[in-house]
Amino acid sequence: MPEIERPAPAYQQVVSHLREQIDSGALAPGDALPSATEIAREWKVSRPTAQRAVATLAAEGLVETRPGQVARVKGSPKPLHRSGMDRAVATRKTGRIYGDTGEYARIVSAEVVPAPADVAEVLGIEVGAPAISRLRVTYSRDDKPLSASTSWYDGAFAEVAPLLLVPERIPEGSWGYLERVTGHQAVVGRDAIDVRLATQADALALGLTLPAAVKEASTILRTGDQVVVEYGVSVSGPGRVSVYDYEL
Numbered sequence: 001m002p003e004i005e006r007p008a009p010a011y012q013q014v015v016s017h018l019r020e021q022i023d024s025g026a027l028a029p030g031d032a033l034p035s036a037t038e039i040a041r042e043w044k045v046s047r048p049t050a051q052r053a054v055a056t057l058a059a060e061g062l063v064e065t066r067p068g069q070v071a072r073v074k075g076s077p078k079p080l081h082r083s084g085m086d087r088a089v090a091t092r093k094t095g096r097i098y099g100d101t102g103e104y105a106r107i108v109s110a111e112v113v114p115a116p117a118d119v120a121e122v123l124g125i126e127v128g129a130p131a132i133s134r135l136r137v138t139y140s141r142d143d144k145p146l147s148a149s150t151s152w153y154d155g156a157f158a159e160v161a162p163l164l165l166v167p168e169r170i171p172e173g174s175w176g177y178l179e180r181v182t183g184h185q186a187v188v189g190r191d192a193i194d195v196r197l198a199t200q201a202d203a204l205a206l207g208l209t210l211p212a213a214v215k216e217a218s219t220i221l222r223t224g225d226q227v228v229v230e231y232g233v234s235v236s237g238p239g240r241v242s243v244y245d246y247e248l
Contacts, residue, residue, distance in 0.1 A: 010045045014053035022062050022073055033063055033071040061241065103146065108135045110167040112155050119152045122220060122231045130155025132164050134174060137205055147236035148205035151175070154228070157182065175221060175230040186221035186229040193217045193242065198235075206237045213238070 008016070021027040034042065039050035054071050057063045063071045115123065115131035123131060132153040138146045151174055153164060161181050163170050170177045179185050198212040206214070214235050221229045 010043065011049045011053045011056065014039060014043055014045070014050065015056045018053065018057060019060075019062065022057075027073050029073050031073045033057070033073065035070055103138055103140055105136045105138045105149075105169065107167045107169055108137055110134045110165050112158055112165065115152075115155070119231060123152065123154050123228050125154060130158070132158060134164060134167075145206045146240055147234050148202065149232060149234040152231040152233075153178065178229055184223050184227050184229055187224050188222050190220045190222075191217060198237070202235050202237075206235070208237050215240070215242070217242075 018027070018033065027033070033054060036047050036050040036054060039045070039053060040047045043050070054063065054065065058065045058071065062074060064074045065071045111133055112130050113133050114128040115125055117127050119131055120127040120129065125131065132155055134151045134153075135148065136151075137148050140146055153161075153174075157178060158165060161178050163177055164174060172180065175186060194216050195213055196216055198206075198208050198210060198214045200210070202208060202214050203210050203212065208214070214237055217234045217236075219230075219232045219234075221231075223229060
């Protein structure tokens with residue numbers, strides 16, 4: 001029996017709405033957020049729920065709160081690294097990972113290469129077998145490189161999904177496109193995050209001075225019968241905060 005999709009908790013709906021307004025510029029740095037009383041009245045939620053929404057935005061570094069004063073949008077918040085689930089949901093809805101944050105990506109390369117050992121293990125192919133590699137660099141709204149990400153796919157998909165080999169953005173997202181043309185729909189994902197020293201390639205992509213530490217996040221998207229739709233590895237430098245929302 002399929003699971004019933006439950007709506008997001010009320011405070012998360014408020015957070016998403018206000019976050020979108022901040023990301024789009026509708027609420028600019030220095031602007032006052034609606035008060036908890038106004039949020040509670042407009043959204044028909046309790047005042048504690050409204051306060052929780054504001055506190056969540058403050059924890060994300062998007063707004064500043066002071067006792068006895070209204071919360072205000074902060075200027076130049078730190079770029080956020082969201083979970084694979086958050087990115088997948090955004091891609092499902094819009095075909096875009098970044099929403100209206102002002103971030104953008106450039107596809108640096110898209111090619112078939114021999115699969116490295118770690119990629120071969122995840123994709124379930126032989127080491128050195130053909131694998132599709134798509135490398136993109138993500139930039140902030142002020143053109144600063146934030147992360148370098150490589151998305152990997154089984155080379156067997158090259159013929160049926162030729163756009164994966166074109167170094168341009170795919171409007172519906174790479175794995176959304178792969179789902180459509182192959183029928184392999186991702187239903188489960190797994191994220192792993194680690195910290196390591198930057199390589200020379202990392203330094204060149206992200207404008208780092210060695211030695212430097214980087215955060216490496218990998219995401220595996222699988223179908224219900226364990227076919228890997230995408231294996232992604234993203235590397236980011238200092239200043240990109242990881243933020244994950246969840247219910248307790």
